[in-house]
Amino acid sequence: xxxxxxxxxxxxxxxxxxxxxxxxxxxxxxxxxxxxxxxxxxxxxxxxxxxxxxxxxxxxxxxxxxxxxxxxxxxxxxxxxxxxxxxxxxxxxxxxxxxxxxxxxxxxxxxxxxxxxxxxxxxxxxxxxxxxxxxxxxxxxxxxxxxxxxxxxxxxxxxxxxxxxxxxxxxxxxxxxxxxxxxxxxxxxxxxxxxxxxxxxxxxxxxxxxxxxxxxxxxxxxxxxxxxxxxxxxxxxxxxxxxxxxxxxxxxxxxxxxxxxxxxxxxxxxxxxxxxxxxxxxxxxxxxxxxxxxxx
Amino acid sequence: xxxxxxxxxxxxxxxxxxxxxxxxxxxxxxxxxxxxxxxxxxxxxxxxxxxxxxxxxxxxxxxxxxxxxxxxxxxxxxxxxxxxxxxxxxxxxxxxxxxxxxxxxxxxxxxxxxxxxxxxxxxxxxxxxxxxxxxxxxxxxxxxxxxxxxxxxxxxxxxxxxxxxxxxxxxxxxxxxxxxxxxxxxxxxxxxxxxxxxxxxxxxxxxxxxxxxxxxxxxxxxxxxxxxxxxxxxxxxxxxxxxxxxxxxxxxxxxxxxxxxxxxxxxxxxxxxxxxxxxxxxxxxxxxxxxxxxxxxxxxxxxxxxxxxxx
Numbered sequence: 001x002x003x004x005x006x007x008x009x010x011x012x013x014x015x016x017x018x019x020x021x022x023x024x025x026x027x028x029x030x031x032x033x034x035x036x037x038x039x040x041x042x043x044x045x046x047x048x049x050x051x052x053x054x055x056x057x058x059x060x061x062x063x064x065x066x067x068x069x070x071x072x073x074x075x076x077x078x079x080x081x082x083x084x085x086x087x088x089x090x091x092x093x094x095x096x097x098x099x100x101x102x103x104x105x106x107x108x109x110x111x112x113x114x115x116x117x118x119x120x121x122x123x124x125x126x127x128x129x130x131x132x133x134x135x136x137x138x139x140x141x142x143x144x145x146x147x148x149x150x151x152x153x154x155x156x157x158x159x160x161x162x163x164x165x166x167x168x169x170x171x172x173x174x175x176x177x178x179x180x181x182x183x184x185x186x187x188x189x190x191x192x193x194x195x196x197x198x199x200x201x202x203x204x205x206x207x208x209x210x211x212x213x214x215x216x217x218x219x220x221x222x223x224x225x226x227x228x229x230x231x232x233x234x235x236x237x238x239x240x241x242x243x244x245x246x247x248x249x250x251x252x253x254x255x256x257x258x259x260x261x262x263x264x265x266x267x268x269x270x271x272x273x274x275x276x277x278x279x280x281x282x283x284x285x286x287x288x289x290x291x292x293x294x295x296x
Numbered sequence: 297x298x299x300x301x302x303x304x305x306x307x308x309x310x311x312x313x314x315x316x317x318x319x320x321x322x323x324x325x326x327x328x329x330x331x332x333x334x335x336x337x338x339x340x341x342x343x344x345x346x347x348x349x350x351x352x353x354x355x356x357x358x359x360x361x362x363x364x365x366x367x368x369x370x371x372x373x374x375x376x377x378x379x380x381x382x383x384x385x386x387x388x389x390x391x392x393x394x395x396x397x398x399x400x401x402x403x404x405x406x407x408x409x410x411x412x413x414x415x416x417x418x419x420x421x422x423x424x425x426x427x428x429x430x431x432x433x434x435x436x437x438x439x440x441x442x443x444x445x446x447x448x449x450x451x452x453x454x455x456x457x458x459x460x461x462x463x464x465x466x467x468x469x470x471x472x473x474x475x476x477x478x479x480x481x482x483x484x485x486x487x488x489x490x491x492x493x494x495x496x497x498x499x500x501x502x503x504x505x506x507x508x509x510x511x512x513x514x515x516x517x518x519x520x521x522x523x524x525x526x527x528x529x530x531x532x533x534x535x536x537x538x539x540x541x542x543x544x545x546x547x548x549x550x551x552x553x554x555x556x557x558x559x560x561x562x563x564x565x566x567x568x569x570x571x572x573x574x575x576x577x578x579x580x581x582x583x584x585x586x587x588x589x590x591x592x593x594x595x596x597x598x599x600x601x602x603x604x605x606x607x
Contacts, residue, residue: 025389025390025393028390028392028393029392030390030392030393030395030396030397031337031340031392031395031396033396034340034396034399034400077569080575081575082514082517083331083334083336085334085335085336085337085392086331086334086336086510086513086514087514088336088337089336089337089339089340089506089507089509089510089511089514090507090510090511090514090562090565093340093504093506093507093510093511093558093562094507094511094558094559094562094565096503096504096555096558097504097507097554097555097556097558097559097562098555098559100503100504100552100554100555101551101552101555101556101559104551104552104555105551205400205403205404205407206404208396208399208400209400209401209404211396212393212396212397212400213396213397213400213401215393216389216393216397219388219389219393220387220388220389247408250408250412251411251412251415252407252408252409252411252412252415253407253408253410253411255404255407256403256404256405256406256407256408256410256411257404257408258404259400259401259403259404259405259407260401260404260405260408262401262404263397263400263401263404263405266397266401270383270386270387270389276387276388278386278387
């Protein structure tokens, strides 16, 4: 049973992250995902210190607020003349450092472990069950991540067209009257919420990986946004299932193996994708050269 | 206060402080070039990518020798730069996504290896996880000397090749035109970043090493328009952050060094954003206020003249 819950949590995290991740990859903001997932740490810690427990709504809100604050600060520095990559680097390292110091200062008193924060302990998910009227209804992590996934699915399905235009052509989106800034912050809010919901059960590194690696893989496989989202969810789920069994075989970190598997799938797509693969493109080039020489 | 005094007098701690200072200095200097070439986040990717290198070096050798770790991390870093270059050149995945992919996948592999080492029951492995956040206080004197020596080499290389790097940062096309080996110098700068990251891992940790490359450079940019001045300032800010961060961490409260150093660097950055001449927030507000009063005065004069004329 615990295997099922762990795999389910992994798959939910992968789905929640890869849906919003598709838009990040398309908008060339992949590193923003990295930044948010690191930057929410102080929010989580502060909310934890105030609320005193690990599963409060307060924690989710605090972390999401800090995530949006990070996005806002990055935007602000960027507008005042700092290149965007440097402003990302400054903001998230500062917030993450503050979070790590807070954790280290209070780590003796609370059960919020630094390693756990960084690469997560998805293996502990089944031990933290949610009970209603004395009946186990599944681990808390599953419910948290599931709700975050539901939220992204609902919002993105409702405003699919707007998100799509904003990602491919923000100038046109502004011209036809779509509030671009609103959708920017809405997307960032979704990234924050998915990050925070996933963060505590699986750690920052799995979140960042799932935000970027499956969408980038799907990006190499298709030209349609709808298909890209579906593919990336499938790839994310596949890597979390395979990664779990690889981890139990190797007796190693589950989150780490899930990312490694996702990386392997990306490498395969990079080399052998039918439309964009390196190897197949080389073969096609050779064929064309041969045909050209025959024609001559 | 007495403990603080005691720390200053301990020769071991003096060395550690000296080493962290040099580390901050060299990473600030190299970070300036990375900043101008819009490669700030490269340091982030490379420092995460160093983790599997460190783990493999440990697995192969079974000992915690700093030299082997540096070698492993440097090899992993070079592979990572080639990986990022390969992905961006050969597919339609953009550089930001390529960075993020290489960063997370390498780090994920590193975590897998690290947990394997931890579960293998090798008694020698304890302290390997210190590489994640750095613990300057646990460094040996020989480690610090290696760190200081490599930092000095980095600063020397940067100052000797200052003119070439300057041209490369601002106008690579022109540099190629007058016959500089641009591709080689690109790789050289990347390699210097790798070395700076690798050297800093033990003191600052893989997670936050990138901040030492980015934050001092960005802070320095606020104060000056000249590259030479910016490099000097970045080095100075980096050295200051390394010194103060390590000092607080070594004062016995057992906080990890990396985050403290980064927080000091961030404080310097915040100060720069607020108080820098011309680009700082305060001076911009003052400028805006003075322009506003001037415009108001001129408007008043103009309307006054008009009224006089009408009368």
